[in-house]
Amino acid sequence: MKVTQALLSVSDKTGVVEFARELSALGVNLLSTGGTAKSLRDAGLPVTDVSDYTGFPEMLDGRVKTLHPKVHGGILARRDLPEHLAKLDEHAIPRIDLVVVNLYPFQATVAKPDCSLEDAIENIDIGGPTMVRAAAKNHGNEMGGVGIVTDPADYAGIIAELKANGGALSYKTRFDLARSAFTHTARYDAAISNHLTALADDGSKMAYPERFQLAFDKVQDLRYGENPHQSAAFYRESSAPAGAIAAYTQVQGKELSYNNIADSDAAWECVKAFDGVACVIVKHANPCGVAVAASPLEAYKKAFSTDPTSAFGGIIAFNTTVDRAAAEAVSAQFLEVLIAPAYTDEALELLKAKQNVRVLIVPLGTVKQPDYKRVGGGLLVQSADFAPITAADLKVVTQRAPTDKELSDLLFAWRVAKYVKSNAIVYCKDGMTIGVGAGQMSRVDSARIAKIKAENAGLVIPGCVVASDAFFPFRDGLDVLAQAGATAVIQPGGSMRDAEVIAAADEQGIAMVLTGFRHFRH
Numbered sequence: 001m002k003v004t005q006a007l008l009s010v011s012d013k014t015g016v017v018e019f020a021r022e023l024s025a026l027g028v029n030l031l032s033t034g035g036t037a038k039s040l041r042d043a044g045l046p047v048t049d050v051s052d053y054t055g056f057p058e059m060l061d062g063r064v065k066t067l068h069p070k071v072h073g074g075i076l077a078r079r080d081l082p083e084h085l086a087k088l089d090e091h092a093i094p095r096i097d098l099v100v101v102n103l104y105p106f107q108a109t110v111a112k113p114d115c116s117l118e119d120a121i122e123n124i125d126i127g128g129p130t131m132v133r134a135a136a137k138n139h140g141n142e143m144g145g146v147g148i149v150t151d152p153a154d155y156a157g158i159i160a161e162l163k164a165n166g167g168a169l170s171y172k173t174r175f176d177l178a179r180s181a182f183t184h185t186a187r188y189d190a191a192i193s194n195h196l197t198a199l200a201d202d203g204s205k206m207a208y209p210e211r212f213q214l215a216f217d218k219v220q221d222l223r224y225g226e227n228p229h230q231s232a233a234f235y236r237e238s239s240a241p242a243g244a245i246a247a248y249t250q251v252q253g254k255e256l257s258y259n260n261i262a263d264s265d266a267a268w269e270c271v272k273a274f275d276g277v278a279c280v281i282v283k284h285a286n287p288c289g290v291a292v293a294a295s296p297l298e299a300y301k302k303a304f305s306t307d308p309t310s311a312f313g314g315i316i317a318f319n320t321t322v323d324r325a326a327a328e329a330v331s332a333q334f335l336e337v338l339i340a341p342a343y344t345d346e347a348l349e350l351l352k353a354k355q356n357v358r359v360l361i362v363p364l365g366t367v368k369q370p371d372y373k374r375v376g377g378g379l380l381v382q383s384a385d386f387a388p389i390t391a392a393d394l395k396v397v398t399q400r401a402p403t404d405k406e407l408s409d410l411l412f413a414w415r416v417a418k419y420v421k422s423n424a425i426v427y428c429k430d431g432m433t434i435g436v437g438a439g440q441m442s443r444v445d446s447a448r449i450a451k452i453k454a455e456n457a458g459l460v461i462p463g464c465v466v467a468s469d470a471f472f473p474f475r476d477g478l479d480v481l482a483q484a485g486a487t488a489v490i491q492p493g494g495s496m497r498d499a500e501v502i503a504a505a506d507e508q509g510i511a512m513v514l515t516g517f518r519h520f521r522h
C-alpha cells in the first residue's frame with residue numbers, strides 16, 4: 001500500500017527537512033506540528049499544520065497537539081479490515097501511513113544538574129509516544145500498515161525503499177520499525193521511571209532509584225558461555241561510554257567468546273590505569289603480568305617475564321599504539337586477544353599471519369560507570385572503584401620512609417592490585433610485576449603464592465615492593481613478604497592489629513605506607 005500521507009512531529013530536527021523533501025517529491029502529503037511544520041515551511045515545503053487538519057488549535061502549552069481522533073483514527077485503522085476503512089470514510093478521516101516522531105528530550109533535560117521537577121515533568125512527551133505506539137501497533141501485515149520512524153538514522157533507508165518499492169514500505173520494514181519504536185518508548189519511559197523514583201521526599205536526587213530499569217542492545221549471540229554447556233550472548237549498553245571494552249572494533253580473528261570478552265574487559269581497564277606506555281597480560285580475569293616501559297615492546301617483554309607459564313593463551317592489552325616490534329613479539333606466544341587503541345599498518349600486516357588472534361581496537365577513555373553484579377534473584381549495584389592516589393596521599397607509618405624509587409614502584413603495585421582479585425598481593429620492581437597472588441581466601445597464602453610464582457619465573461624478589469589490596473589482619477602475611485626480601489609495602493591499614501603489623505615491618509627494616517582505602521575485587 002502506497003504511503004499517501006505522513007505526519008512529522010520531531011524534537012530532534014536533524015535531517016527532517018531533507019527527509020520531508022524526498023517524501024514530498026514522492027507525492028506524500030505532509031502533516032506536521034508547530035515547530036516541525038515551521039522548519040518544513042521555511043524550507044519551502046508544502047505542509048499542513050495538524051491544527052488546521054484537525055480544526056483544533058494546539059493548546060495547553062503544547063500538551064495537546066496531535067491527540068485527536070482525526071490523527072489517531074488515521075493511524076490506527078486496520079488497512080486489512082473494510083469496516084475500519086469504511087469508518088474512516090464515514091468520518092472523513094484520511095489515512096496516515098507514515099509517522100515520523102521523536103520525543104521531547106527528557107533524558108537530556110534531567111541530565112542537567114540544575115533540572116527542576118517542573119522542567120522534568122514538562123519534558124515528558126505525551127502526544128509523541130501516543131502516536132509512536134499507535135503507529136507501531138498498527139504496523140499491520142502484508143495487506144498494509146503504518147511505518148513509524150523514531151530515529152533520524154533511518155530516514156535514508158526509508159526513502160531508498162519507498163523509491164525502490166513504488167512508494168510503499170514492506171511489511172518487514174514496518175515490523176522492524178515498530179520494534180525499534182516500542183524500544184524507543186520503553187527506554188523513554190524507563191528514563192522517566194528511573195528519574196522520578198530516584199527523587200527523595202525532599203526533592204533531592206538519590207543515587208539509586210527505587211525502581212531500576214536498564215537498557216542493553218544485543219551485539220551478538222556467543223557460541224557458548226563460561227562453559228560449553230552454557231548458552232550466552234553479549235549486550236552493549238544503549239549509552240556505552242567511549243573507552244569501555246564494549247566499544248571495541250574487531251580487526252581480525254575468530255569470534256570473541258564469553259571468556260574473551262570478560263578477560264578483555266579486565267585487561268583493558270587495568271592497562272588504562274597507567275599514564276606511561278603499559279602492557280597487561282590477563283588470564284582468568286587476573287593480571288598475570290603488568291609493566292610500564294619506554295616502548296610497547298619493552299613493556300610487553302617485562303609483563304611476559306612475570307609469569308610466562310600463565311601468559312600462554314592470555315589476553316594482552318596495550319594503552320598505546322602497537323608497533324611492528326611489539327606485534328612481532330606478542331605473535332611469538334599463543335594469545336587469545338590483543339587489545340590496543342591503535343596499531344601501525346606494519347603491525348596489522350604482521351598480525352595477519354596469526355588469523356586466529358582476535359585483534360581489537362578500543363578508544364582510550366576513563367570509564368566510571370556503576371558496577372552491577374547479578375546474585376540469585378537480585379542485582380548488586382555500586383559506584384565505580386575510582387580512587388586515584390598520588391604519593392602525597394600516602395601515610396608513612398614505619399621508621400623508614402620509602403625511597404623515591406620504592407615510592408614509584410609502590411604506586412605502580414597499588415594500581416595493579418586494584419585489578420587483581422582479592423586477596424591480592426602484588427610484588428613489583430622497576431615498573432613491572434614480579435609475582436601476583438590472586439583470588440585467595442587468605443592473605444598470607446596469597447603472599448606465599450606470589451613469592452612462589454616469582455621464584456618459578458626466575459625473578460629476583462629481594463629489593464622489590466609489595467601492594468596488598470586490603471589490610472593485613474595479622475603480621476604473618478607481612479612476615480612472608482619480609483622473608484622473601486621485599487623492602488617496602490603499600491596497604492590500606494585499618495586492621496585491629498595495625499600496630500603489630502607496623503612493628504613487624506620496623507623489625508625487618510621495611511618501609512610501609514598506608515592508602516587509607518582498599519581495593520577489594522571479587
Ligand SMILES: NC(=O)c1ncn([C@@H]2O[C@H](COP(=O)(O)O)[C@@H](O)[C@H]2O)c1NC=O
Nearest residue numbers: 011034035036063065066103104126127128
Ligand atoms: N501533545 C501532543 O499532542 C504532542 N504531539 C506531538 N508532540 C511532540 O511535539 C514535538 C514536536 O513539536 P514541534 O513540532 O512543535 O517542535 C515532538 O517531540 C512530539 O513528540 C506532542 N507533545 C507532547 O506531549
